[in-house]
Amino acid sequence: HKKKKSKTDPAASQEKIKCSANKVGDVSSFGKSKGSTPKDNLSTQKNSGKSCDAATTTSKEAAKSKEDEKTLKINTMTKTVNNSNGKTPPSSSKFSDRGPTKAEKMEYDKERLRLEAEKLKIKADKGQSKIRLQNERLRLKAEKMQLLKKELDIRIMMIDARVMPEMQRLYFEELQREIIMRRSRA
Numbered sequence: 001h002k003k004k005k006s007k008t009d010p011a012a013s014q015e016k017i018k019c020s021a022n023k024v025g026d027v028s029s030f031g032k033s034k035g036s037t038p039k040d041n042l043s044t045q046k047n048s049g050k051s052c053d054a055a056t057t058t059s060k061e062a063a064k065s066k067e068d069e070k071t072l073k074i075n076t077m078t079k080t081v082n083n084s085n086g087k088t089p090p091s092s093s094k095f096s097d098r099g100p101t102k103a104e105k106m107e108y109d110k111e112r113l114r115l116e117a118e119k120l121k122i123k124a125d126k127g128q129s130k131i132r133l134q135n136e137r138l139r140l141k142a143e144k145m146q147l148l149k150k151e152l153d154i155r156i157m158m159i160d161a162r163v164m165p166e167m168q169r170l171y172f173e174e175l176q177r178e179i180i181m182r183r184s185r186a
Contacts, residue, residue: 153179 157179161172
């Protein structure tokens, strides 16, 4: 089962020419080699024909594998182009090996400065909100103290000091007078 060789396959054509030359050389030296018999030359001729056929088959396989590789490369390139919707891949861009331009650097610096300013503004806002929270806590604490003081004043004013022992009575009467004086000032 010999495969037909394509007319465009130069490797196979050269292989054929070599095999033909070997056969012609073997036939022309038929019976002339030292110590060889016509039988030996015939077997050599048959063996060389087999080796030529094997060489031809090997060259065909090599040519076929080369064609397969080319087809695979073309298919891979086509897939790459198809995946990028007709655009060339980024690695083949003529600008890919260059660094950023001055305009890009300036744009990058502007963005970096803007982000730093935002960070500082956020920090300042956090600091101000912390201060506001502390002030609010202090105000609430002061309010609570005032309410407690008023409650205590009301209790003191409700105490009947006449039924208490004299020292205690004098103490509470003095407290009641101070409360009345504070209220009259306010």
